[in-house]
Amino acid sequence: MKSIPHKRSREVEAWLKREITEQKARYRKIVAEQDALEPKRTKWVAEFLQRIQSRGTHVHFNIMRKVRPEEIPVQPKRKFRVVV
Amino acid sequence: MARPHIEPFVDRDVSFRKFTMPGFPKGMQYKMLSLDPDNGACTMTVMFEPGYRQPPGMSYSEYELFIMTGSITVGDKVHGPGSYFMVPAGVSIGALSSPRGATGLLFYNYGEPSFVESDSDHPRAERHKFAVVNSYDDMQWTSTNFFPATAPGCLVKVLHFDERTQAFTFLYCMTPNFWQDNISYHDCAEEAYHIWGTSWMMQFGDLPTGGYFYRPPYINHGAFGCKLGTLAIGRTDSRLYNHFHFNPWTNVEENRERAASRVQHWMPDLYKWINTHGHNHPVDFEFTHGHAHGDTPHHHGDGMVEHSHKKKRRRRK
Numbered sequence: 511m512k513s514i515p516h517k518r519s520r521e522v523e524a525w526l527k528r529e530i531t532e533q534k535a536r537y538r539k540i541v542a543e544q545d546a547l548e549p550k551r552t553k554w555v556a557e558f559l560q561r562i563q564s565r566g567t568h569v570h571f572n573i574m575r576k577v578r579p580e581e582i583p584v585q586p587k588r589k590f591r592v593v594v
Numbered sequence: 595m596a597r598p599h600i601e602p603f604v605d606r607d608v609s610f611r612k613f614t615m616p617g618f619p620k621g622m623q624y625k626m627l628s629l630d631p632d633n634g635a636c637t638m639t640v641m642f643e644p645g646y647r648q649p650p651g652m653s654y655s656e657y658e659l660f661i662m663t664g665s666i667t668v669g670d671k672v673h674g675p676g677s678y679f680m681v682p683a684g685v686s687i688g689a690l691s692s693p694r695g696a697t698g699l700l701f702y703n704y705g706e707p708s709f710v711e712s713d714s715d716h717p718r719a720e721r722h723k724f725a726v727v728n729s730y731d732d733m734q735w736t737s738t739n740f741f742p743a744t745a746p747g748c749l750v751k752v753l754h755f756d757e758r759t760q761a762f763t764f765l766y767c768m769t770p771n772f773w774q775d776n777i778s779y780h781d782c783a784e785e786a787y788h789i790w791g792t793s794w795m796m797q798f799g800d801l802p803t804g805g806y807f808y809r810p811p812y813i814n815h816g817a818f819g820c821k822l823g824t825l826a827i828g829r830t831d832s833r834l835y836n837h838f839h840f841n842p843w844t845n846v847e848e849n850r851e852r853a854a855s856r857v858q859h860w861m862p863d864l865y866k867w868i869n870t871h872g873h874n875h876p877v878d879f880e881f882t883h884g885h886a887h888g889d890t891p892h893h894h895g896d897g898m899v900e901h902s903h904k905k906k907r908r909r910r911k
């Protein structure tokens with residue numbers, strides 16, 4: 511029993527409605543901030559793709575393997591979204 | 595819809611406000627971290643003002659409380675930083691007070707915050723699942739025991755494990771100079787809050803003290819790094835499996851499809867059975883509520899997998 515069925519009062523509904531509206535605004539702000547991070551992210555991704563070829567990528571715990579150049583993925587044309 | 599992807603959100607950027615939810619006593623403040631618009635389930639940073647008093651009572655939803663600073667008194671026992679409570683729905687806890695104030699995290703996992711004054715349990719309460727522990731003083735760090743596992747230097751203390759869903763709540767730390775060079779995603783949702791320290795992810799940048807995320811399933815995160823160490827609390831809503839890879843650009847649909855393909859190859863017989871266009875009602879013989887009132891989405895051979903029943907008696911074959 512994760513939650514017990516009950517009736518919500520009008521005050522509770524109003525509280526939830528307000529919180530949902532505010533969360534939508536928070537979400538939009540996060541998306542904008544993360545879009546602004548794109549230039550840095552592009553650099554981080556490029557560095558990552560280099561490191562996994564030279565030092566390797568983690569497979570399990572301390573087990574790593576080097577990625578071959580032909581395995582390196584190509585960025586698709588679509589927009590790169592990190593917040594879904 | 596379930597909770598949205600909130601990542602990252604730093605609660606130090608906003609101020610506490612009065613918690614005015616009906617039923618709760620005065621003297622609690624909060625910052626909303628994430629909220630499920632459908633059922634009201636939410637995670638909040640909370641502050642009990644000095645002198646806060648709450649009579650014995652219960653909640654309609656299961657909740658978890660983790661104390662970060664200060665202390666609360668429940669019954670006659672004082673609970674300081676690191677104290678963790680798992681309170682199942684309907685379980686009444688003793689009078690709670692905070693003479694000098696406290697801050698913590700409150701996780702309402704299946705419904706909106708509620709408080710009903712009562713010194714006895716609700717008839718449907720699962721009292722045996724109630725748990726209290728001081729995670730700082732009474733538990734030790736262990737390696738993660740998943741396969742595949744996170745890189746060395748990520749340690750955990752498992753605070754709660756749900757037998758039915760395999761959801762779990764855990765403290766984790768990253769040692770100074772922790773790094774993990776892969777990208778991960780899971781079939782479960784996960785959320786976490788930084789009690790102390792800053793760590794970095796290739797997608798989202800730095801997450802500092804007070805940083806939080808709620809991440810729905812199949813979202814890429816990592817590579818990871820942490821210069822000075824991090825102490826955090828995390829929670830999943832079901833079983834966590836580390837789907838590792840190194841393609842920065844895959845999306846949720848591709849990640850989900852890869853996970854499904856893995857089920858097909860790892861558990862071919864089960865996969866086939868689930869996919870059968872017959873009358874599949876996966877029922878867990880260990881749980882009476884497995885499929886009693888259609889609480890599990892299923893189908894009748896028509897592919898309508900989101901189908902669920904109105905309340906009615908269980909069908910027997």
Ligand SMILES: [Fe+2]
Nearest residue numbers: 778780784815
């Ligand atoms: Fe994760």
